Amino acid sequence: MxxxxxxxxxxxxxxxxxxxxxxxxxxxxxxxxxxxxxxxxxxxxxxxxxxxxxxxxxxxxxxxxxxxxxxxxxxxxxxxxxxxxxxxxxxxxxxxxxxxxxxGVGSLASDDAEPDLLATAPLTTAGLTTADAEQGATDAGEALRARILQQAEQQQAEADATEKAAAETAAAEKAAAQAKKQQTEAEKKIEAAKKKAEAEAKAKAEAERLAKLAASYSLPTSSYTLTSTYGESGSMWSSGYHTGLDFAAPTGTPVKAVHSGTVKSAGWSGSYGYRTVLELADGTEIWYCHQSSMTVSAGQKVTTGEVIGRVGATGNVTGPHLHLEIHTPGGSGVDPMSWLRGMGLTP
Incomplete structure (x- = not known):
């Protein structure tokens, strides 16, 4: 030693x-x-x-x-x-x-030197990298601290970026959902408007069709009152129910051709009294019953609105009226009210 x-x-x-x-x-x-x-x-x-x-x-x-x-x-x-x-x-x-x-030593040994100068001066640069030195680090502890802070800042920046991206994604999804909702509502409104327009167009077309039909069809008489409708039940009718539509009017009131056609028959018909049968071009038959008189004969062609007879009280009746029946080309009876309305007429 x-x-x-x-x-x-x-x-x-x-x-x-x-x-x-x-x-x-x-x-x-x-x-x-x-x-x-x-x-x-x-x-x-x-x-x-x-x-x-x-x-x-x-x-x-x-x-x-x-x-x-x-x-x-x-x-x-x-x-x-x-x-x-x-x-x-x-x-x-x-x-x-x-x-x-x-x-370089005088300032350290001076009585006026800062007391912490030597304590704070780095004793070694072990572990320092070139990047640490460029960033101003003077010892390994300071460099480690700087790296930890840098890593923390980087992680915080990444977290902030992730949160921002998530917020932006949520906002974009919300905006997309709102836009889709608005688009759906707009499409519904457009569809509703389209359907309404189609309905209006259809109604207009139907009105035009009925107007055209009404121009070629006519009610069978005027100054009348509807007293019995199709399908009513009662003992006064042999079939047990009413098979036509009754237009009550004074005797002698003119009876008109509902549409152009050919007179199939004209004469007495039992409980129907005097009856005229008018056949249309499609085979449909119109029966005019209980007339007091007839002005046409079988085989005669008539036009819409032409007078073919007069209101009366012949046959099985309780008073003067026109009993009107509608028969299809097959012979089945139908409701005269519905048929006339289908032709653009309102009885």
């Missing part, structure tokens, strides 16, 4: 190094040849120039702080090492320059 006791002082004399004058301390750079290992003690001896009169041995024991980077940004420093005693001969100490006058 090295001893801290001072070695016997060697004679010391002034010597000129280069251009230095005697008595002044010159710069001395020891080399491998000028040093030799000494067991038990640390000695530095000069082998040239001032070997005899210079520094023969040194009592100085130098403590070395070992810096080593540990962990991902941590470090071991010499701050925790115990202080090492350093002693110099008085002759050497008197000739050492003032520490405050050394470049």
């Amino acid at each position: 090295a001893s801290n006791k001072p070695a016997p002082a060697a004679p010391f004399e002034t010597h000129t190094f280069g251009n230095e004058t005697d008595g002044a301390w010159g710069e001395w750079n020891p080399t491998e040849e000028s040093l030799r290992p000494v067991r038990g003690r640390h000695r530095v001896a000069k082998r040239s120039g001032i070997a005899r009169n210079g520094l023969a041995r040194s009592s100085t024991v130098l403590g070395v702080g070992v810096f080593a980077a540990v962990g991902a940004g941590g470090m071991a420093t010499a701050q925790d090492k115990p202080a090492v005693s350093i002693s110099l001969p008085d002759a050497i100490a008197d000739n050492l320059p003032d520490a405050k006058s050394l470049p």
